[in-house]
Amino acid sequence: MRTKYTKVKKMWADMGYQGRNLKNHIKEEYDIDIEIVKRPPCRFWVHKDTPPELLPTREQGFKVQPRRWVVERTFAWVNRNRRLSKEYDLLTTSTENFIYLAMSRVMLKREYA
Template sequence: MSPTHKVVARTRYPSDLTDAQWDLVEPFVRGNPVGPQPVVHERREVVNAILYISRTGAPWRYLPHDMPDWQSVYHYFRLWTKDGTLKLLHDVLRGKVRQQEGRSAQPTAGILDSQSVKTALEAESRGYDAGKKIKGRKRHLLVDVLGLVLVAWITTADVQDRDAAAAVLPMAAEQFPTLQKVWADGAYEGPRVADIAQQTGIEVEIVKRTDTTPGFVVQARRWVVERTFGWLSRERRLSRDYERKEESSETFIYLGMIRLMLGRLA
């Protein structure tokens, strides 16, 4: 049996990667075979531990004893966040899912929205969303028409959506030259967003409610990003923002989508 499919000497957790899923992940996280340092923890077990934290919402120090020690797991989480490993894995998997669905790997259209969530006391940054009456952070997501995340940007909750668009749209234009159109709700309406749209060459169409029916009504296009927020809510680590740093919050969004896309691909 190859080292890639080495049997783990413990009871399997539901969040563990399957062999087929590990085959997709392993090229991005394999260790450097050169050097005198022996491998203390199998990379697959480190990834399993990170996914365990994401799925269960447990604090790092509460990792089960049959997994690698939490200090090592957190070290790799921070390392792969800073060097872009997890973001790269996420982006490659997104391209594979899009192609599996018969689409080009690069998107031409997207949907933009935000979600305000409460933060833990340890958070280095937070703000107050007066509209949602939430003190914490705001997740700004641009997704493709399949609901897959294109851009995730974390701010304090007091940042207005139209102001966030001034950062998200240029990032999207740089990362996705093929992107032509973005749908958004009325919170993004105004001259500021229109100016940014013109500068980036991305058409922004505001989708508004056209009826007077009270309560929830499914809106054309906008329901796609709402479904993505629903997918991410399955990750208990994302039930609120527990992270000290905003970049860690962003990484857990990618981890939630990585799990979803691995499930579709393998």
């Protein structure tokens, strides 16, 4: 994939991939920057004696997050495969390989459709 898609410079990932080791490895090995797309906070812990003017504000209602749809769309593509829709496998390597297969299928369908 790296030889064919040489112009890839940025990836968007879910909050589950926010470890520093992964980000550094991808940057050093492939020269690709990973941006973690975070959800807006929905709950806050505050002390009971906090005055109301110091409470954090929260926007009400639905708000589209930038690039969040890209991550969610990719999860939808992966979950179309029955084997990946639930956690059937005991080994994470099996699940990882099936994710590679699922995304290869998506890319091949896009290339030859």
